[in-house]
Amino acid sequence: MTAFIQHVVDALSVGSTYALLALGLTLVFSVMNLINFAYGMMLVWSGYIAMGVINAGVPFVLTVPIVIIFATALSVAIGWVAFRPFIGAPPITLLITSFGVLLVIQYIAIVIYGEGPRILQLPALFSKDAHIGAIRVPVLELITIGTGIVVVALFYALLQRTSFGAQLRAAAESPNVARLMGVKPDRVLMIAFAISGAIAGVVGLLWFAKVGALTPRSDLNPTIEAFIAVVLGGLGSIRGALLGGLALGALETLMDVALPNSALGYEQAIVFAVVIALLILRPSGLAGTTREAT
């Protein structure tokens, strides 16, 4: 029983990270149809900024808001400069633009930090375990789950309880009718980029806190996991992003437990096989929708 609870906590921790990743990615997609391949690099940059701030001796409690503010500003800047001019452009244009943005911000990171790995030194608390009865849970996992709950709750409150949330959902569903109501698409898009960036800041910290080191090419894994979660849940659906992230976390944890050692190298292939099978059975993903910000 203890082992089972331990696995559930693991699944929730991994799933929370994936759910947040997918949330940030799908938010911008739902408003602009943009599949943002540069999203993973936002996490990497958040990691580098965290590293720089911590190395400069800034207390960790201040590091978190600094990283979030930086990631938010970077995301808005990228949205404004690279994507805003292409509102309404065909998806392929947006896709190529996002590749361009990925390369630019990746090579800036290579120029500044080099190709080699850099260590992210976090407070000792992050590598400790918490004891809840007979269960031993890494503190970082608890922080990840807690952060996931808080971010999702804040996000839902913003989306469902504010006039901006209504404007965002309206713009995602029918941009032209939203414009007829006075909703400004570029303003909605910039706020979506800001929220997406803030989430990237949070996930960047969590992701690299777990991994411990980063390189300018560390974006690949989080990008792949985010896309799998988004596709699994249903492209463009916020509920789907959360579901897809949690399902992916559960699936990976289950494989860690159930697969023999010799098969662990095939984990990623098995995940893709499950996604393909699911898409054959439910082409619009777990949440069963393709285009609504719900």
Add this chain to the structure above:
Amino acid sequence: MLLAGENLVVGYGSTRVLKGFSLSLQEGEALAVLGANGAGKSTLMMTLAGLLRPWEGSIKLDGRDITRLPADERPGLGIALAPEGRGIFTTLSIEENLLIGATGVKKRLGAAEARRRTQQTLERVYGMFPVLGKRRSSRGSDLSGGQQQMLAIGRALLAQPRVLLMDEPCLGLAPKVGNEVYEVLRELRAEGQSIVIVEESSRRALDFVDRACVIKLGTKVLEDRASAMKEDDRLVEAYFGIDPGIDPEQTAL
């Protein structure tokens, strides 16, 4: 003159849909633009609302040129369109659908006045359409076609419109529901609301507007007072291209 469109040429790709169409609307007046399917009525409405930019011609509100003003700026000036097909946001609740109509009001009236007027209009819309009040938390997708049309009108009213643009408000509705919609429009008109309505069916529209014009293949072919047009054979001729003096029996092959 409250609203004036002059020599509007509008199209899609290389196809011209409006070919030099003009219209004018006085404060408190109701104008109907009548025409068959494909005549250019919805194109005209989308142009006035800013979703389409004219190739030639101009649009003025109170004498101010708004031809190049984007669609999202026009509700702030008091131009509200209830679009064809109603354009209800299915993922928003009924109340959210209504309140989003008030997005541009703050800029025009200031925050405090906008809040007061929005609340007042919201209550009024719930009074006009009690079903919307009862189901204010339901999603827009849960409503019938007629109820969605009520929601579209209510949402346009939340914009505190100086000009209310109605694009075929009864399209796809049962005749009884269509009559209810017109009942509300009559009420609004009696209160002095300026309205431009486009319609395929002329009878109901002519009963409640001051003036009407007929659009055919993007060109205005007739304009007159509604009362005169109701009694006039020229409407049939303009609308269908049939000379009312000719007996169809004799011309049939």
